[in-house]
Amino acid sequence: MKYYSLNHNSKPCSFADAVKRGLAPDRGLYFPEKIPILPKKFFNRIQDQSIPEMAFEVIKPFIGKQINNNKLLEIVKETLDFKFPIVEISNNIAALELFQGPTLAFKDVGARFMARTLGYLKKGSKEKITVMVATSGDTGGAVANGFLGVEGVKVVILYPKGKVSEIQEKQLTTLGQNISALEVDGVFDDCQEMVKNAFLDASLSSVQLTSANSINIGRWLPQMFYYFIAYRALKYKNKKLVFSVPSGNFGNICAGILSQQMGLPINHFVASTNVNDTVPRYLKTANYDPLPTKQTVSNAMDVGNPSNFVRIKKIFNNDIYRMKKNFSGYSYTDDQTKKALKKIFSKKKYIADPHGAVGYLGLQEYISTQKDDFYGVFLETAHPVKFKDTVEKTLNLKVPIPNRLKETLSKKKVSIPIRDYNELRSYLLD
Numbered sequence: 405m406k407y408y409s410l411n412h413n414s415k416p417c418s419f420a421d422a423v424k425r426g427l428a429p430d431r432g433l434y435f436p437e438k439i440p441i442l443p444k445k446f447f448n449r450i451q452d453q454s455i456p457e458m459a460f461e462v463i464k465p466f467i468g469k470q471i472n473n474n475k476l477l478e479i480v481k482e483t484l485d486f487k488f489p490i491v492e493i494s495n496n497i498a499a500l501e502l503f504q505g506p507t508l509a510f511k512d513v514g515a516r517f518m519a520r521t522l523g524y525l526k527k528g529s530k531e532k533i534t535v536m537v538a539t540s541g542d543t544g545g546a547v548a549n550g551f552l553g554v555e556g557v558k559v560v561i562l563y564p565k566g567k568v569s570e571i572q573e574k575q576l577t578t579l580g581q582n583i584s585a586l587e588v589d590g591v592f593d594d595c596q597e598m599v600k601n602a603f604l605d606a607s608l609s610s611v612q613l614t615s616a617n618s619i620n621i622g623r624w625l626p627q628m629f630y631y632f633i634a635y636r637a638l639k640y641k642n643k644k645l646v647f648s649v650p651s652g653n654f655g656n657i658c659a660g661i662l663s664q665q666m667g668l669p670i671n672h673f674v675a676s677t678n679v680n681d682t683v684p685r686y687l688k689t690a691n692y693d694p695l696p697t698k699q700t701v702s703n704a705m706d707v708g709n710p711s712n713f714v715r716i717k718k719i720f721n722n723d724i725y726r727m728k729k730n731f732s733g734y735s736y737t738d739d740q741t742k743k744a745l746k747k748i749f750s751k752k753k754y755i756a757d758p759h760g761a762v763g764y765l766g767l768q769e770y771i772s773t774q775k776d777d778f779y780g781v782f783l784e785t786a787h788p789v790k791f792k793d794t795v796e797k798t799l800n801l802k803v804p805i806p807n808r809l810k811e812t813l814s815k816k817k818v819s820i821p822i823r824d825y826n827e828l829r830s831y832l833l834d
């Protein structure tokens with residue numbers, strides 16, 4: 405499989421090069437030259453396979469011969485080495501819990517897959533790769549944990565000083581080894597800006613940089629697994645399936661739509677957002693008009709200009725009518741999100757997190773406008789303990805801290821203070 409740039413000004417390249425580069429040289433996002441279609445028999449016997457065997461068949465056509473079958477199966481097994489429970493909230497609505505991984509965020513799957521893939525593809529070469537990410541919270545922890553100890557890969561995480569929760573900060577500053585945390589005197593946008601500058605800086609050409617954001621196909625593609633796992637578990641329901649995905653950069657939902665294009669029988673996707681509503685507005689007005697980011701209680705989705713949306717447009721060949729048949733979008737305020745947390749709790753004593761609550765709202769709204777009988781799944785993208793303050797205040801209860809988190813919280817924070825781009829530059833050249 406080759407990958408081409410959606411800006412159409414770079415040569416197509418292999419899976420390995422696309423993972424090593426992150427973005428194409430023309431700054432475009434990589435996209436597969438062809439979307440593979442899975443055979444009918446794959447879906448007929450989907451329950452006879454283990455989850456890793458199934459996931460292997462899903463990802464294999466995207467990688468081709470670049471990773472041998474045994475190794476790829478091993479990578480997939482390690483990546484998916486935890487549970488993905490489906491918890492029913494009412495008779496036609498369920499939460500798909502994607503937060504049972506080591507850092508309690510759904511980003512663990514993408515980060516673990518990309519880390520193992522990059523580690524393997526680099527074997528035997530002397531060049532060192534630096535993976536750089538800016539984080540507003542969840543990405544940093546998942547990337548740090550996924551890449552810990554991967555040989556030949558150095559990880560640099562930029563996070564805004566005082567703007568991430570204690571749990572999030574500990575998850576990215578306590579690991580050591582090949583992981584460095586840079587504490588930036590500024591907000592998330594400043595961190596993001598510095599990362600962008602570094603990628604464009606010709607004086608850093610001696611440093612091989614790649615990104616571990618969802619623009620990287622190594623992190624984006626494995627997110628398809630969630631939808632196959634859920635379908636495999638829910639096939640017996642024999643109902644039309646709709647997924648509601650709490651969306652920020654739109655990488656996760658884009659992977660879902662890609663799965664559908666490969667033949668996975670999913671009827672509809674709902675992009676649920678907070679007040680950063682660029683995509684829901686686009687679906688209403690056909691006008692793509694990004695606005696500055698607004699802060700919300702579901703802060704992992706505080707994105708004004710979602711980078712993966714170009715991939716979704718590509719999947720539907722820029723045809724908004726085709727897009728709207730498969731894809732709806734709704735946005736919600738913080739007040740509505742908190743009310744939803746209460747409503748979900750009142751139903752099954754289920755403690756959702758603010759992102760999941762936004763997903764629940766979008767799912768309900770979509771289903772209520774349809775005549776058909778649907779089974780709806782909203783993705784629970786983070787453990788509620790990661791957004792403890794909001795959840796505890798809203799529900800008036802205590803969220804117990806899982807054991808694996810207690811250990812992280814007891815470790816000592818190590819970070820490097822950074823004030824401006826020049827300091828980052830010197831650090832990278834050092």
Ligand SMILES: *Cc1c(COP(=O)(O)O)cnc(C)c1O
Nearest residue numbers: 542652653654655656704785786
């Ligand atoms: C990153 C994140 C999201 C948004 O996912 P995208 O792929 O960027 O749309 C939603 N919820 C949580 C908890 C996240 O960490």
